[in-house]
Amino acid sequence: MGNYFRNIWLGVWTVLVGMRITINHLVMRKVTNQYPDRYPDLKSLEEAKLVPTNSRNRLFVDKEDCNGCKGCERDCPVNCISVETTRVTPGDTVPLLRSGGKRNLWVTNFTIDMAKCCFCSLCTQACPTSAIVHTSEFEYSEYNRNDLVYQFSPFSPEEAQVKKDMFANYQAEQAAKKAAAAAVAPAPAATQENV
Amino acid sequence: METNFIYSLLGNNLLGYLAVCILPLVFLIVYALVAILGELKIGAFMQDRLGPMRTGPWGTIQPIAEVVKLLQKENITPDAASKFLFNLAPFIIFTAAFAAFAVIPFSPKFVPSGINLGLFYIFAIGSFAVIGIFMGGWASNNKYSLLGAVRSVAQIISYEIPAGMAILSIAALAGTLDMNEIITKQSGWFTNWYIFGGSGSALRILFLPFTFGIFVIYLIASLAETNRTPFDIPEGESEIVAGYHTEYSGMKFAMFFFAEYANMFVVSALLTIMFFGGWNSPFGDFMSGPIWAVVWFLGKSMSFIFLQIWLRWTLPRLRVDQLMYTGWKVLLPISFVCFFAIALLAMLK
Ligand code: SF4
């Protein structure tokens, strides 16, 4: 019996608590942005707050910080990132990464298809150098779908080809050297090849 | 007592009758537009949104846009439905809701029909709507419609009894079923309202828990009878699509919609009349008179409409068993206790 009245009391009380919450919200400041009328100017600090800080919008990759680990490419659930790398040729002048690390790979091609991106943010979490980030830029529709495929490689295709050739040459050189060494001592090299 | 200024204005002829019929209808349409806007805006504000903003300044013409949209929509009658009943149901529901306006006293000078059984009539007509709901649900030949209709019947029958006890208590307290007389008996200061036990000795303070209790019971029961949240299981969008009006579209759906809003007003008016002194001014003779009476009456009723909307945006839907538990095991016994206490109060007077 006591439980019965307690239940009724709890029912009434919780309804009143709920009603207090909703009436408070009735008079609170509203969060809606009248977006196309009222345009958040992303440049101004005050306005940029209108876009939530943790919102996930257009992706950006810092070319000088991406070390080409392909972590983002592997983690993307919709396969919209494609990263192509080539090894840095020893002796080439290599700038350090912006975050201070050593660069072992050239990023010869880096595309993100923003038309496919589902804004899950998995790529940004996978990135060891925080090179790939979401910006607060949210208006980037295009008339042509291909325009949504963004390029983030530091090289133009020709420059990339130069880097690739450079490494291919280097590899060929190494191979030639190896072959010369193998001619001197053929037996171990042969076994190695068989393995 | 001449209860209708229109008859004295136009005379007791066809024109007069027509005017008396049309006036509440016009009011109903205007009120429904306001209530729809209120529902949209209050709901949005309670969720920290702005609600409709595009149609008119601050979205104030939104309800008209919605009505136009509903008018334009195709009127679909499902092939497998029982056509006659399917098309009849919305009319029955709307008629039932509108018929209740016949006895609502907007002012001492305007009651469409001043019959002396007003309270009883409104109660009888109120349960009429369930026939329309069931008709619509069953005739649709759709499992969700039928489920919604069955739920609605179960719900309305359960909640009719506590609501009946509340009405009975007021009838006992007032000693009459005539709406205008019930209101006249509560005239004077707001302490004479039936929620405070009506006029009489100071002893009535002791009965405050009971009069207030019966008010809350009627409020809850009326929410259930109008199928408003938290008692909207007959419509339960997340479970049974839209319940009994799943198959309806266009104007026929709009009639269900209008009927819901009309019912909301009827129960709000009833709450006002039974517990809050109807068209009486709360401050004795201050701002009283036939015109002020309309203002007071609509003001009080509209606050109840607001309360209903407020509750709708606060509470989640009840489960079917919770609904039955609340109706039969909580409201019913308590309403009996309150009724006996109030009957005692009526005897003491
Ligand atoms: S946010 Fe998600 S979907 Fe978009 S590129 Fe990153 S991992 Fe892929």
Ligand code: SF4
């Ligand atoms: S995870 Fe970061 S560092 Fe690795 S390839 Fe992607 S952007 Fe470059």
